[in-house]
Amino acid sequence: MIDQQSMAAVAKTALWTAAARARESNRPDRLFDDPFAGLLAGDEGRELLQHFHTDRAPDDGNPFIAIRTRWFDDFISQACAGAPAQVVALGAGLDTRWYRMPWSDGTTLFELDQASLLAYKVDRLRDVPVPGDAQRRIVPVAFDDSDGWVDALLAAGFDATCPTVWFGEGLLFYLPEQLAHRLLSRVAALSAPGSRLAVDLIGTGIFSFPYTREFLRRLQEANSPWRFGTDDPGGFVAGAGWQVDAVLEPGKPAADFGRWPAASTPPPSAIVPRSYFVSARR
Template sequence: MTAQLDAVERTALLTAALRAAETRRPDRLYTDPYAARLAGDIGPDLLAEVVEATFPPHRRRTLPSTPDYNAIRTRFFDDYLQDAARDPLTTQIVLAPAGMDSRAHRLAWPDRVRWFEVDRPSVLAYKDDRLGDAEPRVRHHKVAVDLTDPDWPDRLQDAGYDPTVPSTWLLEGLLYYIPEPDVHRILEQVSAVCAPGSRIAADVVNAAALTLPSMRGLLEVFAGWGCPWLFGTDEPEALFDAYGFDVRAVQPGEEGADFGRWPDPVPPRSEREVRRVFFAHGRRR
């Protein structure tokens, strides 16, 4: 079934392989017992390409450490979702896209929470096949639809999502793979079905990360797979503000987004022409 996944969809296998590798570390930031089976045979090969580009022999590393970044991102969003779930008003969590995420299976959730995973039919079918009879630990709803389809919010509501009550959204590993018009369209659609007080979180790179010569090695890997990075912003707060969300953006290595693992300096936001990635998180006004 792996052959049915296109280039962008197969990046979810890379994420799964990274999570499997993190799970094997004695100093791991989390444990994902499902990651290895979700990565399949392809995920480790994709990871090997990224590691080869990131850690060239006999040369100084100029690229961000993808294994450390992914470990921090996963743990950061684990904590974000678990914190949201502790709020008695949280009854809906939406992952869009879901990819090979296994948080519904590997973490505990309150009985009141309904969990929605939105992704392309081929991704969810692959995931079902790899997970087999593993049961989620939450009321779980799969929404098999492409986020580029204009009616995906309708499909989400057909699955039981209620736009009139607050929800929690995670847009992980999405925004830098899609053209800018699609970024704005998706955020507008998400905003339209988020009641006031809803939470949102996402990762996004800055504009320089798409063009800096020092990023070329990693950018060429993804472009070679057929899934180039297409969108970045230096003002993630303003991006989300335009759609009614008040967010705070933190970078790996800053307080709350380090976990003792980020190996590089974190330049101040005023410094230009440096690569950045942001974890934006906040609420709907």
């Protein structure tokens, strides 16, 4: 069992996003169903969801996380295409796709993140059955300049000669720009031809827009500051060695799922908050 002292190391933003997924799953028009998110979020996650969205009702909120989750779900389903696959979740955190997605027999999912966060998830969901013959391998790592995560992934059985489906949801903007670029470059170097990648990025406007200052301050207080944004997400990913397939913004076609308010779509300007979904291949 994970004790309360160990629980203190669980990232608050992970609990918050789990609560947002649970909230979405309770909607009659939900974009996905995550029956495990509420158990992971707990009371603290639900309180944090209100803390980070004080301007909205608890059952409403910004639709971004719901849209982002659905977009990544669709990407992973399409990239795996019902066949055995090698999949790597970068910054897996409290992601529950291992438990809720229909993985094909023979698939191996590697989950990379800080040890305490992964241990908390495994402990809370220890009684959840996973049907089929897929495998999950937990890889506790820190994403830093040492590149120790590469050695840990290889030691866990990752096959660099096999095409891989990589996804990093809600990860890169927590890293300094140089480290985010280094991470994607290392991932590219490990990727055999036919590999796929999905990540999300934020624009630089979020760091200067007055409306987001309080939100960013609360992230800083939670010891989970956003550090990096780019106004050329496609160029950033391509510069790390990837062939970019698509750059999408929430609210635009293929990235709204009927949920994004039309009035909330930002104008084409770098001085307002923007977010991006990027898919690429090797």
